[in-house]
Amino acid sequence: MxxxxxxxxxxxxxxxxxxxxxxxxxxxxxxxxxxxxxxxxxxxxxxxxxxxxxxxxxxxxxxxxxxxxxxxxxxxxxxxxxxxxxxxxxxxxxxxxxxxxxxxxxxxxxxxxxxxxxxxxxxxxxxxxxxxxxxxxxxxxxxxxxxxxxxxxxxxxxxxxxxxxxxxxxxxxxxxxxxxxxxxxxxxxxxxxxxxxxxxxxxxxxxxxxxxxxxxxxxxxxxxxxxxxxxxxxxxxxxxxxxxxxxSLKEIQNKRKEIWTNYDQAFRGVLDEKHEVQLPCIPKFATNNAHMYYLVCKDKKERKALLKYLKENGILAVFHYLSLHKSSFYKANCHGEELTYTDFYSDCLVRLPLFYELTSQDQAFIIGKILKFYR
Missing domain, CATH: 3.40.640.10 (Type I PLP-dependent aspartate aminotransferase-like (Major domain))
Known part of the structure; x- marks a missing residue:
């Protein structure tokens, strides 16, 4: 795995x-x-x-x-x-x-x-x-x-x-x-x-x-x-x-940015344009510290299928936060807020493996499997 x-x-x-x-x-x-x-x-x-x-x-x-x-x-x-x-x-x-x-x-x-x-x-x-x-x-x-x-x-x-x-x-x-x-x-x-x-x-x-x-x-x-x-x-x-x-901050960051860029070059123009997958957005006023690379699927069903497919192929990808305004603790204080995009990311976002020792071979395998899933 x-x-x-x-x-x-x-x-x-x-x-x-x-x-x-x-x-x-x-x-x-x-x-x-x-x-x-x-x-x-x-x-x-x-x-x-x-x-x-x-x-x-x-x-x-x-x-x-x-x-x-x-x-x-x-x-x-x-x-x-x-x-x-x-x-x-x-x-x-x-x-x-x-x-x-x-x-x-x-x-x-x-x-x-x-x-x-x-x-x-x-x-x-x-x-x-x-x-x-x-x-x-x-x-x-x-x-x-x-x-x-x-x-x-x-x-x-x-x-x-x-x-x-x-x-x-x-x-x-x-x-x-x-x-x-x-x-x-x-x-x-x-x-x-x-x-x-x-x-x-x-x-x-x-x-x-x-x-x-x-x-x-x-x-x-x-x-x-x-x-x-x-x-x-x-x-x-x-x-x-x-x-x-x-x-080793500079060395660690350079490596993480290399891995992030490999993902982005493989997916941008393919997953976003052909399959309606949202990719990371870096506004012009911001820099990218390569903390994570994520995909945002079209819906919850697609995310569930992608996570299952990746796990079956030996890749552990994960989702991220659950909307705090819908948590069991907060519900008593909730006044009916409709936070559409928060719920969308909660249901659809997938984080991909990204760590210093991720090899180029393993990353190529991950990329290949994701592209195959969408093909």
Whole structure:
């Protein structure tokens, strides 16, 4: 079976983990955590970053930082992972879901403004497949209505909007280093802070509500409980693994883009024009970080048949998100939203195997089988 994903290991991960262990400090904020922070702040231009144990944790920190309270409304896409919504549900927010675009599973930026009320506090956008939302449009709406913007950039490492890194636009942003992402640490995430008023408090929330970080920098003579918080910082062992990946970022990305391009060159002009299959759309303002390659079938029946056919031929392809607005948890809060394109992608999208060690022979086999299915 050709797997959907296979975590790639550069070879330096265990070396750096041993180095972290030998340093005598394997809890949070050790030498490799600092190396990772420096990388992101210098290489990608983020104002301040904090590694977290997951992207979910980073989103939960963001919800606390913007002071979400019961009754606040938060606008976000329905076609996303449940963590995007859960982080704000936990603080008592009401979620207002936005439909997907006609040409892309990402959120329809033109559908945001009509959902804004006097209770709206934030827009949480998701850069689906690492492809940028229209950030000028979103930021203009947020500025006009005095709203916070949080980027769920879980899939968006090394992706850009008009030459500026995703994750550097919103007041806050969250990244994932789960084993299914381009750059991994098994589990892991990162909070990006682009608004200086949140910098000090973010450190406190991440350290169980204490000013422990300031204490270790010698800024206070003792540390105590000064705010709400939790244990959001990862072990330095996780950071050591991540730093080895970051050193190979360019190599990993080049390989993934090569695989993505092979798929696209084989299918574009064939599946889309002859068989009504929707292929990935990269707007002119966005770059492609090759997080995933997907096909959107004509209907649910076609997708089911394609997935079954590929599995029978030793290829594991998968579908993606189920519409959050139709989830059993949310139904009690649903007010009859019709999100046509969200449901369409939920029913029809297929993700193809894409990982660093996918061989050209295996990819040619996958491509051949898909073309044969449609012939």
């Amino acid at each position: 050709i797997p959907f994903n296979k975590p790639y290991v550069t070879g330096k991960e265990t070396e750096y983990i041993q180095e972290a262990v030998a340093s005598g400090k394997i809890s949070g904020d050790g030498i490799f955590t600092k190396k990772c922070h420096t990388f992101f702040e210098t290489q990608l231009g983020f104002q301040k970053v904090l590694l977290t144990t997951s992207c979910t944790d980073a989103l939960e920190m963001a919800a606390i930082l913007i002071d979400i309270k019961p009754g606040d409304e938060v606008i976000m896409p329905s076609y996303t992972f449940v963590s995007t919504a859960n982080a704000f549900i936990l603080r008592g927010a009401k979620i207002k879901f936005v439909d997907s675009r006609t040409d892309h599973p990402g959120m329809d930026e033109d559908a945001i403004e009509k959902l804004i009320t006097h209770k709206t506090k934030a827009i949480v956008l998701v850069h689906y497949a690492g492809v940028a939302c229209d950030m000028d449009k979103v930021m203009d709406i947020a500025k006009q209505h005095d709203l916070f913007v949080i980027e769920d950039a879980a899939q968006a490492i090394d992706s850009y909007y008009k030459d500026k890194a995703l994750g550097s636009f919103g007041h806050l942003a969250a990244f994932s280093f789960h084993e299914t992402k381009n750059i991994i640490s098994g589990e892991g995430g990162m909070l990006v802070i682009n608004d200086e008023r949140f910098e000090q408090r973010a450190e406190i929330i991440r350290e169980k509500g204490t000013n422990r970080s300031a204490f270790f920098r010698g800024e206070v003579d003792k540390y105590g409980w000064v705010d709400m918080g939790s244990s959001f910082l990862p072990s330095d062992i996780i950071a050591a693994f991540l730093y080895a990946q970051l050193e």
